[in-house]
Amino acid sequence: MSQGFKLVQRSSKPGEKDAAKKYYAVAKSNGTSGLKHLCKMIAARSTVSSADVKAVLDNLNFVMDMELQEGRIVQLGEFGNFRLSVSSDGVENEKAFDNSLLRKPKIIFTPGKELRETKATTDFTKIVPEVVTVECDRPHAV
Structure with a gap:
């Protein structure tokens, strides 16, 4: 079995109204x-x-939550590692910094060897929507 993807049309420069639109691949889950x-x-x-x-x-x-909040990297053997990451807005000097500049923390997952190999060995198949005819005799994508 392979991972499906579909093509979606998006602006090539988000935020710019008149930017050219291009087609990009987006993973399509199978449930x-x-x-x-x-x-x-x-x-x-x-x-x-x-x-x-x-x-x-x-x-x-429960335990991972406790360990991450203590600032530890949680190593789950061959599965991979979890760690917290934080970023902030920049300031001109250290004295100008306070905790209100911190952004919401993120949990970073670094996969182990087998999951990294999955990324390298996964096949992709383009999913084309089926077109069906309904009572109005116009094609509709499913």
Whole structure:
């Protein structure tokens, strides 16, 4: 199976009214995999129940939150690392800086080796919308 994409037309220079429009590729998802489904899939590959997997993931989320707030990088082995990132508006000198200049922090995920390989080995397929005819005899995209 491959990752689908579609083409969308956007301004080549956002914010400029008269900028030329170009077509850009945008990933098109093929549905979602919720936590319940993932827990069942993990349980099927191991000796623990789906409920046990969910309990561990719930606790992982809780502990990761605590560790990130303490300023730690959370390393999850081959899965990857999570860390907080912060930025701010610039000031002329250190005395002019105060915490109100801080922007909302972001959580940065750095994937491990296998997930990085996924990026390199994923195939892409262009998704073309189907055209159907309805009662008005005009084509409509689905």
